[in-house]
Each structure stands twice: as structure tokens, then as C-alpha cells.
Amino acid sequence: MPTTIALVADPHFALQSSGSQRCVRLPEARYLLQRIVEYVNITGGIDLLCVAGDIVVDDGDTREALGIVKAILDNLPCPYVVIPGNRDQNREAFAETFPLPEHLDLPGVRIIPFADSILPGDKAERLPADIARTERLCHDFRGRVITLQHLPLYPPGAADCRSGYINAAEICAQYRRLGIALSISGHEHRGLPTLQDGPCAYHCVPALCESPYPFQLATMADDGRCSFRTIKLRHDQPVHDCHTHSCFAYCCVDLDVAIERRLMDMLNIERVAVTEHSGHLFFTAKDYWSVRDWFRGSPLRPPENDRSEAYLQHVKDMVAGDPRFLSGLEVDIDRNGQLLINDRLRHNLDFLIGAIHFLDDPKAADAPELFLFMAEKLMATGFIRVLAHPYRVFAWDGAGCKPAHTFDPLVAMLKRYDVAAELSFHHNHPSPEFFRKCLDAGVKISFGSDTHRLFKLGFFNPHFDFLRNIGYDGDFQDIALRI
DSSP: OOEEEEEEOOOOBOSSSOOSSOSOOBTTHHHHHHHHHHHHHHHOOOOEEEEESOOBOOSSOOHHHHHHHHHHHTTOSSOEEEEOOTTOOOHHHHHHHSOOOSOEEETTEEEEEOOOEEETTTEEEOOHHHHHHHHHHHHSOOSEEEEEOSSOOOSTTSSSOSOEETTHHHHHHHHHHHTOOEEEEOOOTTOEEEEEETTEEEEEOOOTTSTTOEEEEEEEOTTSOEEEEEEESSOSSOEEEEEEOOTTSTTOOSOOHHHHHHHHHHHTEEEEEEEEEGGGGTSOHHHHHHOTTTTTTOOOOOGGGOOHHHHHHHHHHHHHHOTTEEEEEEEEEOTTSOEEOOHHHHHHOSEEEEOOOOOSOTTSTTHHHHHHHHHHHHHTTSOEEEEOSTTGGGSGGGOSOOOGGGHHHHHHHHHHHTOEEEEOOTTOOOOHHHHHHHHHHTOOEEEOOOBSSGGGTTOOHHHHHHHHHTTOOSOHHHHBOOO
16 A cells, blocks of 8 residues: 655744744744644544654753644654754754654554764764664565655765765665665755655655745655655635634634734735634633523523623724734524624624534434524524534534535525535534535635634645545635635
8 A cells, every 4th residue: 555654844943033043943833733733634544744853943951842842743643753953952852852763664664764963064974873774674674665864865966955964875875775765854945856766766855944834745656656745834825714713712722813913924814704602702611511591592691791892802903903804703593593693793893604503412303404494594694604614513523424415405505695615624524525516506615714723723725635635626716705
């Protein structure tokens, strides 16, 4: 079977944006790494993640920064291997956080990582002990072998790069003789073209720390041939995120307006709609999540729990500080079709989306009928622009069954009321069949991150993959809701 490996190089994560090392220092690298981990979790089918050095550039004790990176990578569904680079100068702290394995085996594939000696003049040297280790690990192994190092390793004179190994000729001759299939390097921020030298493909991964903030997927076929796909975390075209949250959400984790603005600049996010849960503004967290009263139609909204005016002021301040933000609301609805909203919110916010977060029992025979009833009540108001995460209420995190017999009626409803269908991966596995029907009917697609954490803001790489995989080959701007 083919093996797919996610490749990351040179995150240059730093706790501070300035320091003694003269290089790119990127505090936002933590959010880029979180996006990559989320992508791997959503996409599936990725066997390994490799980080090819220059993990952190903080001066002095780097344990805190390294610990943050490790906590992020520990959320991967696959194994990972991390090697140090020339910026990872505290090698003791690095080895404590990311012990270097002698090798790592996947079915039919062996990965040999190196922490080679860094020399002055942007050079490195592989020591005799590691050359001998390569020999030993390849001797009786019958699969394909991949090596991982930080500085670019290419046959002498074969790459347009001043950095490299002083003993590259010896290493490459060994790779050729042993039949090494793939050599992965980092360090050269622009990346370098893949070079085939005998059985070995030499590849240099572009740096995550510089725009367009890329990582790559390497796929090795059974015959050893390698292909590479670059995924850019900065969008080529400006995107609109039509569903995000704020510090008023009970499920908010780390949202910070100043950091959101920096991420918008970095990642080409043109507009962001702040759409707080309406129920979170009227009820305590306990009362909202218990749903015993409000969802079943109780009109009681204890005034001491009403935070709607404070929220209005909050989003007003956000828009005043940066007009790329749009004031909005994610409107809850009860089982009787009553919307959880008051006149002040209705008339003073610019963008309203509707959401069905609860049903009496999603597995009940009458649940699909109740869902359609509630969806139409939202749309018939005339002010709901988007139906958020359709069908997630039936299958949270993919656990459950979405009633396919309701797809056609819901698509017809969306078309009739001119409401967009939100494509979202927040605890959600969108239905390919449903979204094909939306595209065929000309229903607009609302790109929504449902951001409760900073790293998700405008993170639409999974959305683009999903639409391509279901057969859409046009311009995403043509089908996306613009706000």
C-alpha cells in the first residue's frame, strides 16, 4: 500500500517576536501547527508526520516553547518524529522533549532520523557513528527507507543552495548503494526541487514560518516512486469566515481579538462574521446545556442572566476596531419553532445564521420531521442568511446517521428562501451527497469555521478538499457566500 507522510519544516515558533537570534520568529506558528494537526485528523489516511528541524528559536531555556509544540503534536492520530535544526540550540532541552529514535517503522517503510552536527558557515556533518547506523539499519531491511535531516542534503553541485553537508558525497554514495528511497531535508525556506539520483529522491521541504505557510504531503507508491503535494495555509484568494464565536461563548477556549486580526492578515481572511450562540446570551451555561426548559418552549429568560447588551457592545467595539469583522448571531430555536432572539439583537446585528443544536431524540422516528420543521421556521423569518452545520445534530463527530431522505426537501427549502448551506468540520462530518445536491441546485455554500479556538479561524483547507473530492472543479468564489 502507498505510504503518506505529512512534511513540516522550520516552524520557528517563538514565545516572543524579538530576541537575540537574527531570524524569523513566529509566535503564530503554534496556530499553524494546530491547523496541520487538525488537517491530518480530518483528512485521515496519513501514516506519519515529520518535522524537519528549527522547531523553536527562543533564546536560553526553550523547554516551555518545546512543550507547547509537543502538546500540539500529541493530538495527532498518527506517529510523528521531530528532529532539531540549527535554531534549536538548546539540544539538551530538545532531547528531553523529543527524544530521537534510532528509527521508526511503518508497514514496509523505515524512517531513519538524524540530529547531525551543525558547523559554521551553514554547513553540517554526518558523523561516522550515524553513517554506520544507516548501514546497520538498512542491512537486513527489505522495505523502503526514508531519511530525515535538517540541512539540505543533495549530491554535490546538484542543488542551488549554499547550505549543506561537508561530507555530502560520502552520504549520497551510501544512499545510492543502499537503495535509500527518499531523503527529506528542511532549512532552505523556499524549498528546493526534488532531485532523483539513482534510487533516491532528494527533497527539501519549504518553511512553515514564511508565507504562504506551506506544509506538504509525500506519497510513496509501492514501487518507491514519490509524489509531493503542497498545501498552503495562506489562502490564494481572500476568504470569508461566516461562522465564528467570541469570549461570550461558554465553549470558547482561547479567542483573542488582537490575535484574530494578526491571523486575518497572515492568512488572507478578508471578512469574519462574529456569530455568538444566542442561547449563551440569555441563559447560564448549566441551563443552556440542560435544555430542559428553553428547548421545550419555556418563555422564561431570567433577566439577571441576560448578557445580550454586553455582547452588542462587544461586537460593536470589534467592528469599530477593524471593519473586517461583521456583527452577527447564531440564532438558536426551540422545538416549537420559536427563535431565541430579542428585538435589540435582531435589529442591531448585521448577519444572522440559524442553527439546530438540539432535538428531543435524534434517533427517534419523528426526528427528521421535527428537524425540517425547525429549519423552515428559521428560514421563513427572512433574516436568516445561513443554516449552520446542517445535520450535525444527528451525527455529532460523525457518530450517528443523517436522514438522507430529507436531503431533497431541505435543499429545496434552502433554494426557496435563498439561504446558504454551511460547510463546517467543527465536530462534524459533512455529507457528500447533501452538498452535491446543494451545488446542483445552485444553493450557496457558506464557509464556516465555527471558531471556538484561534487556530480554526478561516481554516478552510479541508473545505476545499471536500468540494474537490465531491466533484466540484470550478472557482470557489463562484459558489461561496460573500458577506
